[in-house]
Amino acid sequence: MKHPAGYALLVVLFFVGLIGMLSATYLRHVMSESRNSAASVSSQDAAHAVDAALAWGQQAALTGSNLSNASLGNGRSTAFVQTADLGNGHRKLLASAVDGEGLGSTVLAEGVLMPVAQAGSDDDLPQIDPDIADEIVPHNTNNSHCGNHGSSSVTTTYYSGTQRIANTDLTGLVVIRNSARITFDNVTVAGAIVSEDSLGDAGLGAFNANTAPTVIVDGGLRVSGASFLPGVAVMLPDGVLKCSTNPCSIQLVGDVVAHTITLTGRGCITGNLASVQTASLATGIERPGAGRSPRAWSTALQLGNANSFRYLAFIPRLSTVGSLKAITGFKFK
Amino acid sequence: MKRRSAGFTLAEVLLAGTICAVALVAVTSAMSSVTTSKAELADQPVQAARLAQDITVLAETLPRTPSGTTGATSGSAVTALDSLHNAVFSPPIRSDRTADSSLSGWKQAVTVEIFKLDNLNTPTTESVSTALSAQAPRLYRLSVTIWHGSQKLETFRSWCRP
Numbered sequence: 001m002k003h004p005a006g007y008a009l010l011v012v013l014f015f016v017g018l019i020g021m022l023s024a025t026y027l028r029h030v031m032s033e034s035r036n037s038a039a040s041v042s043s044q045d046a047a048h049a050v051d052a053a054l055a056w057g058q059q060a061a062l063t064g065s066n067l068s069n070a071s072l073g074n075g076r077s078t079a080f081v082q083t084a085d086l087g088n089g090h091r092k093l094l095a096s097a098v099d100g101e102g103l104g105s106t107v108l109a110e111g112v113l114m115p116v117a118q119a120g121s122d123d124d125l126p127q128i129d130p131d132i133a134d135e136i137v138p139h140n141t142n143n144s145h146c147g148n149h150g151s152s153s154v155t156t157t158y159y160s161g162t163q164r165i166a167n168t169d170l171t172g173l174v175v176i177r178n179s180a181r182i183t184f185d186n187v188t189v190a191g192a193i194v195s196e197d198s199l200g201d202a203g204l205g206a207f208n209a210n211t212a213p214t215v216i217v218d219g220g221l222r223v224s225g226a227s228f229l230p231g232v233a234v235m236l237p238d239g240v241l242k243c244s245t246n247p248c249s250i251q252l253v254g255d256v257v258a259h260t261i262t263l264t265g266r267g268c269i270t271g272n273l274a275s276v277q278t279a280s281l282a283t284g285i286e287r288p289g290a291g292r293s294p295r296a297w298s299t300a301l302q303l304g305n306a307n308s309f310r311y312l313a314f315i316p317r318l319s320t321v322g323s324l325k326a327i328t329g330f331k332f333k
Numbered sequence: 334m335k336r337r338s339a340g341f342t343l344a345e346v347l348l349a350g351t352i353c354a355v356a357l358v359a360v361t362s363a364m365s366s367v368t369t370s371k372a373e374l375a376d377q378p379v380q381a382a383r384l385a386q387d388i389t390v391l392a393e394t395l396p397r398t399p400s401g402t403t404g405a406t407s408g409s410a411v412t413a414l415d416s417l418h419n420a421v422f423s424p425p426i427r428s429d430r431t432a433d434s435s436l437s438g439w440k441q442a443v444t445v446e447i448f449k450l451d452n453l454n455t456p457t458t459e460s461v462s463t464a465l466s467a468q469a470p471r472l473y474r475l476s477v478t479i480w481h482g483s484q485k486l487e488t489f490r491s492w493c494r495p
Contacts, residue, residue: 007345008345008346009348011349012352013352016353020360023360023367026364030367030371034374037378040379041379041381045382048489051491055472055493055494056450056472056492059495063469063470067470120466
């Protein structure tokens with residue numbers, strides 16, 4: 001077979017060109033992948049920056065500070081966050097971040113501050129609203145050892161020293177004096193048990209085990225709450241609520257706040273718990289509905305400083321006509 | 334006139350061979366550089382980001398109560414957030430604290446600093462081994478530097494709450 005002159009050269013050049021095209025295609029693939037990976041990392045970085053902004057926003061809201069906005073970077077992206085107090089413990093957070101590639105992320109969230117189960121100190125626990133305390137505290141608190149002292153509307157019973165109250169039905173407010181150690185045995189309270197200092201305006205200060213008002217359940221105790229202090233069963237932020245060494249039975253209808261809560265035996269608590277020491281509850285004590293969803297705290301309480309975001313709801317942002325045009329008009333490089 | 338016989342001339346063969354050799358060397362060299370570039374531009378940044386994210390995710394799950402020991406060098410030594418301060422992991426660790434021995438040559442170097450909420454530019458002088466209240470007006474900043482061999486690739490920063 002006869003080949004024209006230069007045939008071998010043409011064939012070689014063809015294959016060289018083919019290899020060159022394949023190489024160029026691979027090079028373009030590598031460049032494209034590099035750009036994609038850079039964009040991916042950058043976008044991920046912007047999302048992390050938003051997380052950082054949300055962390056700042058939540059912490060700023062928790063501390064109750066007047067900080068309302070900030071910018072913070074994570075080395076590659078810069079995030080901006082704004083917080084706003086919507087009242088009633090509601091906080092709004094708006095966080096956005098843009099990275100060096102122009103990619104960004106924005107979230108809008110609303111959350112509700114709620115007390116955590118464990119606080120740092122007595123003063124961080126939920127407290128009785130001072131206005132409500134003023135209404136229910138008897139005008140004459142200079143009372144004696146024990147007895148009934150009424151305000152205009154609320155029957156109040158003070159206990160002090162070391163006493164054992166047995167087989168008794170009480171109504172109204174049961175006030176436990178400082179240093180008192182009261183043992184309840186087969187007692188019902190159609191009202192609430194509170195410590196004396198929880199009704200005052202002064203701070204509770206450091207916990208003192210020797211002077212702490214102490215409620216000991218020996219046998220049975222039922223506290224059913226009352227309208228003058230709605231949703232509150234036991235309010236001993238500077239005191240102790242515990243069971244004796246004998247098996248006890250409790251039924252507490254309302255929120256329970258104490259420095260130390262140690263309950264053995266059986267029964268149920270229908271309300272929130274807050275304490276400084278980690279609460280110790282026997283498995284026989286049921287808490288209907290606890291953990292299923294946030295349970296509202298009593299409206300008679302100020303919720304203290306030991307708050308946390310009970311939930312953070314992320315709200316979809318509505319696109320405006322302008323932003324939609326910008327999105328649809330965007331040209332990829 | 335003498336008739337030309339079928340086949341290639343010596344000049345054609347020599348020229349074609351030379352072109353083939355030059356092209357082969359050029360393509361081999363280019364492919365080698367492209368492969369290196371791919372590793373540097375595409376694979377390493379993604380790997381570095383993933384290794385940094387592992388530390389960030391781990392930090393979110395760690396107890397804030399200080400362990401009192403910093404400078405962890407293995408996942409099992411990480412028991413609290415302060416364990417990550419001045420920690421170096423080589424081979425790197427995953428977010429579940431297990432070592433990723435398939436990434437030999439990679440290294441995570443971590444530092445933890447404390448910042449006031451109203452000053453996110455300058456860290457405080459507080460020690461990370463000092464307990465902070467959950468309500469403290471502070472944020473922790475994690476800086477995770479990723480190394481590949483002797484090459485420092487990137488430092489990633491993230492912030493987390495007390």
